[in-house]
Each structure stands twice: as structure tokens, then as C-alpha cells.
Amino acid sequence: MIEIEVVRQRKKFSIEVKNSLEHAGITTLFGPSGSGKSTLIELIAGLLKPDSGRIVVDGRVLFDHAARVDLRPEQRRLGLVFQDARLFPHLSVRANLVFGMRRQRPQDRRLAFDDVVDLLGIARLLTRRPSQLSGGERQRVAIGRALLASPDLLLMDEPLASLDQPRKNEILPFIRRLPDELAMPVIYVSHALEEVIRLSDRVVVLSEGKVRASGPVEDVLSRPDLAPLTGRFWAGAVIDAEVAGGDAAFSLTELRFAGGTLLVPRLDHPTGTRVRVRVRSRDISIGLAPPVQSSVLNAISARVVSITDDDIAQADVVLDAHGTRLLARITRRSVAHLRLEPGSEVYAMIKAASVDRPSIQATGTTDLCPPETQDD
Amino acid sequence: MFSLTPVELEALGLSLKVGLWAVVGSLPLGLFVAWLLARCRFPGHGMLNAIVHLPLVLPPVVVGYVLLLVLGRNGVLGAPLHEWLGWSFAFTWQGAAIASAVVAFPLLVRSIRLSLELVDRRLETAARTLGAGRMDVFWNITVPLVLPGIVTGAVLAFARSIGEFGATITFVSNIPGITQTLPLALYTAVQTPGGDAIALRLVIISCILAFGALAASEILSRHVRRRILGHGA
Missing domain, CATH: 2.40.50.100 (RNA polymerase II/Efflux pump adaptor protein, barrel-sandwich hybrid domain)
Incomplete structure (x- = not known):
């Protein structure tokens, strides 16, 4: 289970989320821009600190305000894929891929380098530099880099938002395969309904920093009261x-x-x-x-x-x-x-x-x- | 053929030695101060910034005199250092290196700091989520990315050291073979009746040295940029 209970209040934006998610499959955080999706991801990853609350992933306490537990981002064992791939420009694709892997003890490495490279189809890119990759290739390398650090959970913050439709179609199937083929649970942030439908098993609808609905995709998206959030056209x-x-x-x-x-x-x-x-x-x-x-x-x-x-x-x-x-x-x-x-x-x-x-x-x-x- | 006299050779060698030591010795501190100024907000931030930049605006003679007061044989720090460790900076080439380092320090810090401010901090965040701690990120992400700034700063500081005159002559005087770098030798030649020919030769040596440093910096920074960006840029 992934237990998330966080409160963070700022003048500009406040978020208050209490939710339990299954630690399996793909869960989408869905909502319009400014609904708090990315903030929630940053809170889970340890890049922002909640004012209070508790974050537990698969029994491992990452944050607990009451017990004064606050693991640093590098201790949380969470993979994060950003909208911009954020590959290290001074390193080759191979060195980028093993950056997180080398920082894990060998016995903690759950995924083999060759498996991940094959799954993502990036074997022929290994000797290149990030500047020599297309947008889609960059994002695939970023996914591989996060996976090879053997995280307990992969967080993806609108990883396809800056790509055109053909590139999205190129990458979506790879993401869809992660839970089944690599046993990697994914929390996926998106404001594109199409991605939610294609990818996710469950969806959490966020709006103004609060959870509006949560559950299997078929149930949540069929609710007429959520049409203002999911969009009239798409209702x-x-x-x-x-x-x-x-x-x-x-x-x-x-x-x-x-x-x-x-x-x-x-x-x-x-x-x-x-x-x-x-x-x-x-x-x-x-x-x-x-x-x-x-x-x-x-x-x-x-x-x-x-x-x-x-x-x-x-x-x-x-x-x-x-x-x-x-x-x-x-x-x-x-x-x-x-x-x-x-x-x-x-x-x-x-x-x-x-x-x-x-x-x-x-x-x-x-x-x-x-x-x-x-x-x- | 243009061959160097022992005196010229000595001055040239001393200039190179002083310049290299000034840069190498001040680099770690320069990196640290640049990082403090670029990344940290603390009380006294503006003060530190002002102090670092002071040698850029003060007459070098003032810098030399302050060094004499602080690090001279009877100086605030110089006296105990001499007494307990046997270190002496006044009238030694090490003193000349310190004078050069102080005068060149603002250039070094400025260049590294500008480069640091251009580093995409989101890359550092990404490295953190991949399991790298703060120091790990600093040495393996931040420093490689600011390498162009470090190289530029080091070359600028080296060039400034080679040309240093005022602080050096005030702090360590003008002793042939010990503290007489190229500019000081040139000054002596100009002051000596009939020294025009010697002066001209020293000017030519200085010019060649300057061109060499510029060419080296160009080659070096191109190499570094290529390594970082992965293609000729």
C-alpha cells in the first residue's frame, strides 16, 4: 500500500491530501493545471516538505511529522521522471543510465541493465550524448535511468507533456509494460484524459489541492459530477x-x-x-x-x-x-x-x-x- | 636567434611559478566562496561579496601594504606564523604568489560564480532522486557543469598574476632571482640607464607569454565545452 496523508499550506497554494493507493499497477493523478498534482509528487519524493502528515510506501515510512521522520530524497528509493528528461549533459547515455544504479548496493539492484535497455529499445543509443537524442529518445533514457536505480515506486510527472503525438505513441506502450514486466508500480501525473484511459488502472482526481475522486478508471470517469474536471467534450x-x-x-x-x-x-x-x-x-x-x-x-x-x-x-x-x-x-x-x-x-x-x-x-x-x- | 639570458630566464620561470601557485592555491577557496555567494543566503552575504571584490577596485599597492601589515615578519598573522611554524612570506616567492592570488581572487570567484548561477539546478534535483547525496551531487554534477567557468576563471587569474606589479613590489620587494617577476624585471630595466634593449626583450617575452596563455585558454575551454555538450560548440 501507498499511504499518503499530507498537508502543506502556503499563501499561493495549499494542498491537503489523504489517500491510500495500491502499491501495484499504474495510478494516475489527474486534474487541471494548478490542481496540485506536481506538488503532491514533489511532496512524496521529498523535494518539498509537508507541514504535517505521513507518507508510507510499501511499509517503509518516508515521512512522519509526528515521529520526526523525514528521509532525504536520495534515501527514499523513489524514481522520478520529469517532464523535461533532465539527462546529465556531461555524461553519455550509458553513464546517465548507470548513475542511479551505481549508487545502489549490488544486492539492492532489482533490475538488470540489459533488461531495461532492451525493454526501452535504447541499446543503440548508449554511446551517444544527451544532446544527440530526439525528445522521445531522451524521455526513454530518463525512464531507464530512474528504473535502474531500482526504486520501490516510479513517479512520473507529465513525462509526455512536451512531446508531440507520434512521440507520445512511441513511449506510452513502454510505460504501460512497467508494472507487468518489471513489477514496477507507477504513479503517473497527467492532465491528458487520453493518457489516463490508455495507461492507468486507477485514477485520483485532484482539484485545488484536494482529492475529488479516487478509484478504478471506469468508475471515476463515468461519474457525471466530475464532468467539469474531466471536460464536457470528453464526458x-x-x-x-x-x-x-x-x-x-x-x-x-x-x-x-x-x-x-x-x-x-x-x-x-x-x-x-x-x-x-x-x-x-x-x-x-x-x-x-x-x-x-x-x-x-x-x-x-x-x-x-x-x-x-x-x-x-x-x-x-x-x-x-x-x-x-x-x-x-x-x-x-x-x-x-x-x-x-x-x-x-x-x-x-x-x-x-x-x-x-x-x-x-x-x-x-x-x-x-x-x-x-x-x-x- | 632569440635566446634568453640567465636573468630573463629567471624572471620568466619565477613569473610562471608564481602565477601557477597563485591559481592552484586559491582555486579550492575560490570554488567554495563562489558556491557560498551563488547558492547561500546568509547574514553578511553582501559583506563577503564586497570583501572578495575589494582587490579589484583597490590600488594594488594598498593590497600589498595590507598584506605586509598582516603577513609581514611583524604582521598580525605573520609574526606567530614565523615564530611557531617558521613560515615567512615577506621577501619570498611564496609571498609573491600570495600577493598575486589576492589580487586575482575576484576574477576567479566571479567567473566560477557566474557559471554556477547558470547551472540548471533541476539536474541536481534529478541526481538527488537517483540516490546521490549533497556532496556526491556537488562533485559529480555541479563541478563538471561549472568546469568551463573554472577554466576561464583560472586562466584570467593566471593572466592577472603574470601582470601583477604593485602588490608584489610593496609586499615582497624586487629581489632578482627571488621575487623579481617579469614586470618587476622590466621596471628595473626601465629604471637603469641604457636598459632599453633589455626592456624591449622583456616586453617581447611578456607578449609571447600573454599570447600563449590566451591560446591555451581557448584550446582548453573548447575541449571542456566539447566534453560537456558532447559535440563541437
Whole structure:
């Protein structure tokens, strides 16, 4: 477990967080700029000192105000990857990589140099200087450098924020593999929802220095009350599904999830691949019966959980489809016309064409490697 | 052929010896003071800064005289040092090196300090999170990154030492073979009737030495920069 209980109050910015996280997988700290994500990371890493509180990682007390424990950053055994790679310009890539490793006792080194270098695909860069690397390569070397110090936990502070989309796509799969292949838990800071969906197992939503929500990605992102934080455009639900088959004639792929099946435009993933599908609330309409003579391909039977109508014309309807949460944004007029209320049995209708490829991300281990990108 | 007389050779050798010792001896203190000024905020910060820069604005003769009062045979520190350790600075080449070091110190500190202020401290933070303690970070990250500033400062200080005149002649006098560096030898030659030819030769030697130092500094700093940035810059 990672127990974080910190208070730090300053005139400009105050943060007060109390949260327990699993010491496994990838946890994202998500929130708008200025919400305290980076501050929280610096507090955990020991670069800032909390006014009070306690930080424990996997049973190891890093900070305890009451017991006067405050380990120095170099004693905390936490890896930190920054937005700017911060490679040491006077050292070669190899020397950068072993900088942290050499400062660990041999018996404390959990990861082998060659394994990390292979995983990150940086073997051919070892003799270069940081100034001779592209942005994506630099960030991969920075990740390798942090890993090779064999930390108990890897903290990543918006490591992709300064990279363009192709570079992000190049690095995201590597990060996704860390928990499984190297048994390295990750806390990942991001303000990009796409990264949260592609990477994380759990998400902690921060706003104004406080935790607003925390839990599995599917649950947290499906909550309509968090839409102001996750963004109106993005408001919707996340469905964990598996590729079940396809309709080659019409170039469609069938996905199976707890609540039924979902037809989407053809994916290249093989059958059995785990995928995460984001369905925007605007793309779900609600009917009391399955559609007849309609273009809509997906009708999922569900029950209305709650209706939020804080908007003048529109309402957010939370649906439960056999355990999977869906979020539909419809007009208040429709709510009244269909006489919707909590408990109503309905059909959630999703246009297959509305689920575009960027909203579907493979999360399993079978199809994580994008084609090798050359960038030098 | 241009061959050197024993007197010229002696003056040249003494100048090089005094300059090198002045720089090498003051480098550790210079690095420490530059670090204090660049990184620490403490009461007396401005005072320390002023004291370090004083030799830059004071007439060198004043510096020499103060050194005589402090480190001379009857000086505040000079007397006990002579009595207990047998050290003597007045009228010795070591004294000349100290006079040069004091006069050149501001140049050394300034250059290192400017370089220190340009170091990206986030790199030091990164090193801390990788398990390096403060001293470890200082020697393995900070010092290599300020090496260009150290080299520049050392070359400037060496050049200033070679040209030192006022403080040296006041503190250790002008004794051929012991404290008579190139500028002092030149001064003697100019003062001697019919010494014009000797003076001219000393001027030429000084010019060659100056060019040599400049060329060496250029080559050295280019080498250091290449090592740090990893390419010709």
C-alpha cells in the first residue's frame, strides 16, 4: 500500500491530501493545471516538505511529522521522471543510465541493465550524448535511468507533456509494460484524459489541492459530477471489453463486455485482445424499446441509476448495464417524454460510427507495441 | 636567434611559478566562496561579496601594504606564523604568489560564480532522486557543469598574476632571482640607464607569454565545452 496523508499550506497554494493507493499497477493523478498534482509528487519524493502528515510506501515510512521522520530524497528509493528528461549533459547515455544504479548496493539492484535497455529499445543509443537524442529518445533514457536505480515506486510527472503525438505513441506502450514486466508500480501525473484511459488502472482526481475522486478508471470517469474536471467534450463512460469477432463484409469488429456486445468500426487487434472503449455521453441515446428500422447498431439493455439535470436544456443519465456504467446526455424534454426515473428499464443506443478509433485503446499485453518508429 | 639570458630566464620561470601557485592555491577557496555567494543566503552575504571584490577596485599597492601589515615578519598573522611554524612570506616567492592570488581572487570567484548561477539546478534535483547525496551531487554534477567557468576563471587569474606589479613590489620587494617577476624585471630595466634593449626583450617575452596563455585558454575551454555538450560548440 501507498499511504499518503499530507498537508502543506502556503499563501499561493495549499494542498491537503489523504489517500491510500495500491502499491501495484499504474495510478494516475489527474486534474487541471494548478490542481496540485506536481506538488503532491514533489511532496512524496521529498523535494518539498509537508507541514504535517505521513507518507508510507510499501511499509517503509518516508515521512512522519509526528515521529520526526523525514528521509532525504536520495534515501527514499523513489524514481522520478520529469517532464523535461533532465539527462546529465556531461555524461553519455550509458553513464546517465548507470548513475542511479551505481549508487545502489549490488544486492539492492532489482533490475538488470540489459533488461531495461532492451525493454526501452535504447541499446543503440548508449554511446551517444544527451544532446544527440530526439525528445522521445531522451524521455526513454530518463525512464531507464530512474528504473535502474531500482526504486520501490516510479513517479512520473507529465513525462509526455512536451512531446508531440507520434512521440507520445512511441513511449506510452513502454510505460504501460512497467508494472507487468518489471513489477514496477507507477504513479503517473497527467492532465491528458487520453493518457489516463490508455495507461492507468486507477485514477485520483485532484482539484485545488484536494482529492475529488479516487478509484478504478471506469468508475471515476463515468461519474457525471466530475464532468467539469474531466471536460464536457470528453464526458462519457469507459468500457472494458474484449475483441470477440468481426463482420468482415461490413468491416466491423464486435466487442464483448459485461453488459453485452458492441459493434465498432473494424479494429486490427486479434480476437481476445483487451480493449478500453470510451463512449461519449453525447453519443448515447435512450429508448424504451430496441430500435426498429434504425441505423443504430448497438442497443444495450440497461437500468437508469440516476438523472442529473443541472443544465437548462440537458440532463445526464447514469445507466447500469449489468455492472457496466454508461453515461447518456439527452435533453430534459426527452427525460420528461420517456418518463425516465431511477429504476427505469431502457435501451442505451450507441451509433457504431460514433466510436472512432482514437477512443479505443488496447490495454492487454498482446498488442501493445506500435510499429518501431525511427526518429533520428 | 632569440635566446634568453640567465636573468630573463629567471624572471620568466619565477613569473610562471608564481602565477601557477597563485591559481592552484586559491582555486579550492575560490570554488567554495563562489558556491557560498551563488547558492547561500546568509547574514553578511553582501559583506563577503564586497570583501572578495575589494582587490579589484583597490590600488594594488594598498593590497600589498595590507598584506605586509598582516603577513609581514611583524604582521598580525605573520609574526606567530614565523615564530611557531617558521613560515615567512615577506621577501619570498611564496609571498609573491600570495600577493598575486589576492589580487586575482575576484576574477576567479566571479567567473566560477557566474557559471554556477547558470547551472540548471533541476539536474541536481534529478541526481538527488537517483540516490546521490549533497556532496556526491556537488562533485559529480555541479563541478563538471561549472568546469568551463573554472577554466576561464583560472586562466584570467593566471593572466592577472603574470601582470601583477604593485602588490608584489610593496609586499615582497624586487629581489632578482627571488621575487623579481617579469614586470618587476622590466621596471628595473626601465629604471637603469641604457636598459632599453633589455626592456624591449622583456616586453617581447611578456607578449609571447600573454599570447600563449590566451591560446591555451581557448584550446582548453573548447575541449571542456566539447566534453560537456558532447559535440563541437
